[in-house]
Amino acid sequence: MSLAIFFVIIVFLAAIQTAIPFLTKRTIVFGVTVPEKYIEDEQIISYKKRYAILVFLISAIALGAYAIWAITSKPTEELIVLAGTVIQFGIIFISMSLYFYFHGKISQLKRSPRFAKNLKQVQITDLTMRSQDTMLPSYVYFLPIIITIGMIGYTISQYSILPEQIPTHWGPNGQADAFTAKTPFSVITLPLILLIMQVMFLGMHIGTKKSGIKLSATHTNASRNRQLTLRKNTSWLMFLISLLLTMLFSFLQFSTIHPNLISDFVMFLVPIVFLIVVLVGTILFALKVGRADKQLPADIEGDITDFDEDSYWKGGLFYFNKNDPSIFVEKRFGVGWTLNLANPLGYVILIMPIIIILLISFL
Structure with a gap:
């Protein structure tokens, strides 16, 4: 039963982390204020999509590996809980690492002359x-x-x-x-x-x-x-x-x-x-x-x-x-x-x- 509980929690966590760029305020992209006229910029949209795809794929791979390992290896409850906790923190770490990467990209893009003109x-x-x-x-x-x-x-x-x-x-x-x-x-x-x-x-x-x-x-x-x-x-x-x-x-x-x-x-x-x-x-x-x-x-x-x-x-x-x-x-x-x-x-x-x-x- 621990597997089912952690599976649900990880799915929830992965879904939220994947969707975050599309749930924040319109003019805030990866923590950076972006002028309204540029929020549909192709480069900005591509950054959001790349973040979402990467978080989704990594989470899906981790979740699949976790389920296969738990079903085939028959680990103890303690190991299932430990592995599930590690995966949760791993998803958070990866998503935040990607956030900081794209935060830097958006900050750099914002400093370009056309964004403040x-x-x-x-x-x-x-x-x-x-x-x-x-x-x-x-x-x-x-x-x-x-x-x-x-x-x-x-x-x-x-x-x-x-x-x-x-x-x-x-x-x-x-x-x-x-x-x-x-x-x-x-x-x-x-x-x-x-x-x-x-x-x-x-x-x-x-x-x-x-x-x-x-x-x-x-x-x-x-x-x-x-x-x-x-x-x-x-x-x-x-x-x-x-x-x-x-x-x-x-x-x-x-x-x-x-x-x-x-x-x-x-x-x-x-x-x-x-x-x-x-x-x-x-x-x-x-x-x-x-x-x-x-x-x-x-x-x-x-x-x-x-x-x-x-x-x-x-x-x-x-x-x-x-x-x-x-x-x-x-x-x-x-x-x-x-x-x-x-x-x-x-x-x-x-x-x-x-x-x-x-x-x-x-x-």
């Missing part, structure tokens, strides 16, 4: 955008938090019937394969970690809700549609993942308290359903946002281009802008958000919860 940079603002924003209200993120606090209280009330060995890890088959001694702290470690993750999701939601809304000077309507679609669907996706994590962790906690009430089949099935729903939700999110600015025509024709912020993006991936109060900004390669590394609040929202989770895990 007689183009005026324009930056626009729409003061009515906030009123059109349909992101979820922040209070809905308190629902999973309330459920988790209730689970912590229930666990404490059932302390006397808990087993002497508390599960700390579950394998691909849904069965616990690592344990720790029962203590007042260890019995609530899992819901505590979940609670910290939920607070992090709430912080990310607030950060994205307060982030700046950047519009294109030449494709104002298309960029407005993308921004509104991105913000709305991001809030729904984060809430869905937070809720699903709450259900999964609560289920695992409940199975620890009442192990005889849950069959092995259910223990196996629940994580699979969780994985499938998250993957499908992520794919739908990427496709919906990625296509949001591709259907509408240009609003303005002429010798203008969007304000060039390439100097704030290191390698087209890492954003440093002290003048931008936004904590999160839209990614330049991929679909979603990335951190404004010049804003210290972002480190508090993302880094601090991870440090706390690691401390709880080690304790």
